[in-house]
Amino acid sequence: DQQVKQNSPSLSVQEGRISILNCDYTNSMFDYFLWYKKYPAEGPTFLISISSIKDKNEDGRFTVFLNKSAKHLSLHIVPSQPGDSAVYFCAASAGSQGNLIFGKGTKLSVKP
Amino acid sequence: KAGVTQTPRYLIKTRGQQVTLSCSPISGHRSVSWYQQTPGQGLQFLFEYFSETQRNKGNFPGRFSGRQFSNSRSEMNVSTLELGDSALYLCASSPDRGLNTGELFFGEGSRLTVL
Numbered sequence: 636d637q638q639v640k641q642n643s644p645s646l647s648v649q650e651g652r653i654s655i656l657n658c659d660y661t662n663s664m665f666d667y668f669l670w671y672k673k674y675p676a677e678g679p680t681f682l683i684s685i686s687s688i689k690d691k692n693e694d695g696r697f698t699v700f701l702n703k704s705a706k707h708l709s710l711h712i713v714p715s716q717p718g719d720s721a722v723y724f725c726a727a728s729a730g731s732q733g734n735l736i737f738g739k740g741t742k743l744s745v746k747p
Numbered sequence: 748k749a750g751v752t753q754t755p756r757y758l759i760k761t762r763g764q765q766v767t768l769s770c771s772p773i774s775g776h777r778s779v780s781w782y783q784q785t786p787g788q789g790l791q792f793l794f795e796y797f798s799e800t801q802r803n804k805g806n807f808p809g810r811f812s813g814r815q816f817s818n819s820r821s822e823m824n825v826s827t828l829e830l831g832d833s834a835l836y837l838c839a840s841s842p843d844r845g846l847n848t849g850e851l852f853f854g855e856g857s858r859l860t861v862l
Contacts, residue, residue, distance in 0.1 A: 641789075669850065678751070678837055678853030679790070724790060734780065734803040735851060739789030 638662045639727050641738035650747050654712040658725030658738055661706065665727040669735065670699060670710050673722045682723075683710070715745045749774065751854035753838050759860045765826040768857045772819050772840030778802075779821040780851060781813060784835040793836075796821055797843070825859075833861045 640659045648654045656670075666687040671679035685692040685699045685708070692699050698711045712719055725738040752771040760766050772779050780803075781793040792805035796815035813823040819840075825832055835858050839851035 671853075676855070678839075678855045680853070681850045684850065726790075734792050734795050734805070736792065737782070737790035739787075 637738075638665075639725055639736050639738040641723075641725055641741050643741050644739070645742040645744070647744045647746065648715045650717055650745055651714045654710075654715045654719065654743055654745065656710040656712075656723050656725075656741050656743065658708050658710075659706060660708075660727050662727070662729060662736075663706070664729035664733075665736075666730065667728045668699070668701060668708050669726045669728075670697075671724040671726060671737075672719075673724065673740070679724055712743075715743075717745050717747050719743060720745045751838055751840050751852055753836075753854035753857050755857060756855065757858045757860075759862060760828050761862050762828055762830060764828050765824060766828060766859060767822055767824045768836055768838075768859075770821045770823075770838030770840075770854060772821070772838075773852055776840035776842050776852070777819055778841045778843055779815055779819065780839045780841075781821070781823050782837045782839065783807075784837055784856070785833075790837065793823065828861045830861050833859060835859075 669684040670682040672682050673679040683694050683697045685701050701708045722740045722742045724740045726735045728735050754769045778797045780795040782790045784790050795803040799815045810826045815821045835856040837856045839853045
């Protein structure tokens with residue numbers, strides 16, 4: 636049973652517009668959520684995170700929103716740039732020693 | 748500061764063989780996690796080691812094993828390889844999964860192809 640779901644395998648956005656990547660989770664024990672970005676032939680790199688005590692975290696062009704009641708989080712990228720084209724993974728953990736559970740990823744393509 | 752180093756980067760094996768992959772974490776990082784990435788399944792957690800002890804384990808068969816050395820370097824082994832084991836194996840380190848916020852630093856991975 637998949638505990639972290641990214642239901643959109645791919646997303647295409649025009650440069651300058653907003654990219655919204657979605658993630659749903661089923662485990663109510665998850666209390667920390669992260670987004671990773673992965674380019675081909677490279678390992679994933681950490682992008683932004685949010686604790687369950689918050690509902691929003693912002694870092695430059697990247698904002699993550701958490702809706703605990705809906706068990707849903709989203710990553711907003713504004714404005715989108717061609718260099719943002721990558722696979723984005725949502726991840727979650729439960730407790731300070733819980734391992735990270737990843738979604739299957741969403742491939743974002745930002746067109747010039 | 749050097750990043751997470753994984754060796755080998757690419758390897759080809761045949762069914763029934765065994766393989767050992769190596770991971771050197773970032774200096775000072777004591778936790779090492781291993782993930783398997785396949786096109787249809789995303790990143791699936793294999794196991795995590797901290798201070799030479801396996802602290803967490805994913806849902807993989809016993810053919811998948813690992814260990815961590817006193818210098819925090821880690822190895823994972825897959826015995827009796829199957830075609831479905833073809834994947835990118837990613838190692839990630841962190842200072843201490845018990846104290847920090849969960850951010851992992853990934854290596855570039857070892858691409859295993861089983862023929």
